[in-house]
Amino acid sequence: MFQEIWSVVSWALGLALEAKNINVWQMSLRAAVVFVASIVMLRLGNKRFMGKHTTLDVMLGIVFGLVVSRAINGNAPFFPTLAAALVLVLLHWTLAAIAFRSHGFGKLLKGRDRVLINDGELQWDEMKRSHVTEGDLLEAMRGEGKPPDLRTVKSAHLERDGEINIVMKE
Numbered sequence: 001m002f003q004e005i006w007s008v009v010s011w012a013l014g015l016a017l018e019a020k021n022i023n024v025w026q027m028s029l030r031a032a033v034v035f036v037a038s039i040v041m042l043r044l045g046n047k048r049f050m051g052k053h054t055t056l057d058v059m060l061g062i063v064f065g066l067v068v069s070r071a072i073n074g075n076a077p078f079f080p081t082l083a084a085a086l087v088l089v090l091l092h093w094t095l096a097a098i099a100f101r102s103h104g105f106g107k108l109l110k111g112r113d114r115v116l117i118n119d120g121e122l123q124w125d126e127m128k129r130s131h132v133t134e135g136d137l138l139e140a141m142r143g144e145g146k147p148p149d150l151r152t153v154k155s156a157h158l159e160r161d162g163e164i165n166i167v168m169k170e
Contacts, residue, residue: 015078022074031072037082038068041089056099056109060092110160117156120169130158140164 014026071081099106114126138148154169
């Protein structure tokens with residue numbers, strides 16, 4: 001019974017075929033299976049993957065996409081490729097868990113925030129290192145619904161995920 005089911009799955013996904021011989025229906029089914037499997041894998045990993053983007057999150061997105069695309073287009077064996085994608089998700093989850101428990105490792109892996117304005121004064125060295133302009137700060141203020149006047153800012157931080165958070169003076 002299992003052998004018969006496996007035979008149908010193998011035929012439907014074109015697992016025994018070379019990439020150039022996979023037809024449109026097999027490629028489409030592969031895409032659907034990889035899509036569903038990817039969602040399941042990412043849900044096992046870090047729930048905020050699509051929300052905030054640290055370097056760790058961005059790299060998972062890039063490498064994960066590269067790996068699963070190979071399963072869709074048949075450039076790599078189907079199930080080993082899905083297994084490699086799962087390993088990436090588990091590695092991401094493990095590194096994030098270690099970073100949660102170790103502040104130093106978290107800073108090394110995800111970076112640190114940078115103070116761009118401190119007590120109303122622009123921190124030009126930090127802005128230069130972060131490639132943030134006054135215009136970027138004003139844009140962040142407008143985005144938060146605050147009046148675009150840097151003199152009214154107590155502090156501004158460039159967070160690890162690239163967002164600029166502004167604290168206004170009293």
